[in-house]
Amino acid sequence: MNQSEFHSPAASARKFGMVMFLAFSALAVLSHLRVHLPTRNISLVLMLVFGGLSLLSPGLLVPLERLWMKFGEQMGRVVQPLVLGAIYFLLITPVAVVGRLAGRDPLSLKRVDKASHWKLRETPEIDPESFKHPY
Numbered sequence: 001m002n003q004s005e006f007h008s009p010a011a012s013a014r015k016f017g018m019v020m021f022l023a024f025s026a027l028a029v030l031s032h033l034r035v036h037l038p039t040r041n042i043s044l045v046l047m048l049v050f051g052g053l054s055l056l057s058p059g060l061l062v063p064l065e066r067l068w069m070k071f072g073e074q075m076g077r078v079v080q081p082l083v084l085g086a087i088y089f090l091l092i093t094p095v096a097v098v099g100r101l102a103g104r105d106p107l108s109l110k111r112v113d114k115a116s117h118w119k120l121r122e123t124p125e126i127d128p129e130s131f132k133h134p135y
Contacts, residue, residue: 009059009062009065010058010059010062011058012062012065013054013058013059013060013061013062013064013065014054014055014058014061016054016061016064016065016068017050017051017053017054017055017058017061017065018050018051018054020046020050020054021047021050021051021054024043024044024046024047024050025043025047027039027043028040028043028044028047031043
């Protein structure tokens with residue numbers, strides 16, 4: 001038996017319901033601490049709805065869980081390029097600029113007046129016995 005045979009939409013919906021139950025519980029506690037009654041009341045109702053459905057009838061949460069997963073995929077399509085672009089322009093680009101200002105030339109692109117631009121490399125002598133036991 002592989003693991004996909006154990007996966008069922010109801011089990012996934014039950015996990016989704018419990019996560020939403022915990023999220024709305026945390027929101028209810030935070031809104032209670034800030035004395036924000038409308039948010040607390042709505043959070044308590046949603047907490048009870050998700051908790052009850054996830055325990056009693058998780059099959060009713062399957063369409064909502066699928067909708068939530070599609071929403072997450074769409075958010076990922078928007079957020080991923082933004083985060084990767086921010087990492088590139090805020091981390092990688094400044095390091096490269098500082099390296100260039102410091103005179104670093106990792107690709108050896110600077111022109112040097114030589115007869116040839118080839119780098120001569122020493123090739124080590126390879127022992128034929130090393131091919132019998134490569135690892």
